[in-house]
Amino acid sequence: MKITGLNLDIVWKNKTENFQRIEKELQHQEADLFLLPEMFSTGFCMDAPEVSDRHLESLEFLRKMAKEKNAAFCGSAPVEDNGRFYNRMYFVHPDSQVDFYNKRHLFSFSGEDQVYSPGKERVVVDYKGFRILLQVCYDLRFPVFSRNNDDYDAILYVANWPEKxxxxxxxxxxxxxxxxxxxxFGLNRIxxxxNSLFYQESSHCFFADGTELSEKKNNLVTAKLHLEELKEFRNHFRFLNDRDSFSIE
Structure with missing residues (x-):
């Protein structure tokens, strides 16, 4: 499976401009899955009542792109749902089927937990034979939540993670x-x-032994994932058999 992530310089609170930038950057690209940063349509913004999707704007854009490219598209956006705001990560399949994950670990340092509601469920998506765990930015700091229970092959992290x-x-x-x-595969913005926070290019894709897999050109980060290679590695190094059990509330 080929994944292409876009290191997007997100225009603050401007969905139309961000959609246009994404289309332009990806117009000549081909991949099985395209990955966009956290809150790709607005930037990591705490003005939820102002910027959150009320008419599925970001989702409809992803559906449009998935259909045009005949590929999956994934990224997060601020969304209002039943009177609550969520930092919602969408995974849109080429046939317009949608899976989504609401960010669980909200970044209290920026006040995200005061504005957005946390998700409760882990979400694993099936796509092209891969089982893919969806995660957003701050989730990365909490390994128990992402512990592999033999239920996924890859993790996607989308982020606005500052250079600091x-x-x-x-x-x-x-x-x-x-x-x-x-x-x-971790995709950051640039x-x-x-809020005058700077984001340097820092997107990566790693194999199970820590080997860097990604290739970078212009604003694109691309990696090819081979499931059989992963299965062989896991069959040889059966470390997951010795893992601890955790209960997540």
Missing amino acids: RVRAWEHLLKARAIENLAFV GTDG
């Missing part, structure tokens, strides 16, 4: 791959947001 703390982002992505014997 980027070393933690990069180290933790590799750690999640190694400890869970899984592919991990540029400067409306």
Whole structure:
């Protein structure tokens, strides 16, 4: 499976401009799955009543792109649902089927927990033979929630992770791959947001042994994931058999 992530310089609170940028960047690209950053349509914004989708704007854009590209599209957006706001990660299949995950670990340092509601369920998506765990940004710091119970092959992390703390982002992505014997693709944004936070290019895809798999050109990050290679690695190194059990409430 070929995954292409877009290191997007997100325009603050401007969905139309961000949709146009994404279309332009990806117009000549082909992949099985395209990955977009956290809150790709607005930036990581706490003005939820102002920026949140009320008419599925971001989802409809992803559906449009998935149909045009005959590929899956994945990214998160602020959404209002039944009077609550969520940082919602969509996974849109080529046939317009939609899976979604509401971010569980809200970034209290920025006040996200005061504005958005947390998700409660882990979500694993089946696509092209891969079982894919959906995760958003701050989730990366909490390994119990992403512990592999032999129920996934790859993790997708979408993020707005500032340059000030980027070393933690990069180290933790590799750690999640190694400890869970899984592919991990972490896509971060680039540029400067409306809070004057700078984001450097720091997207990566790691194999289960911590090997970097991604290739980078311009604003694109691409990796090819081979499921048989992962299965062979897991069959040889059966470390997951010795894992601890956790109960998540």
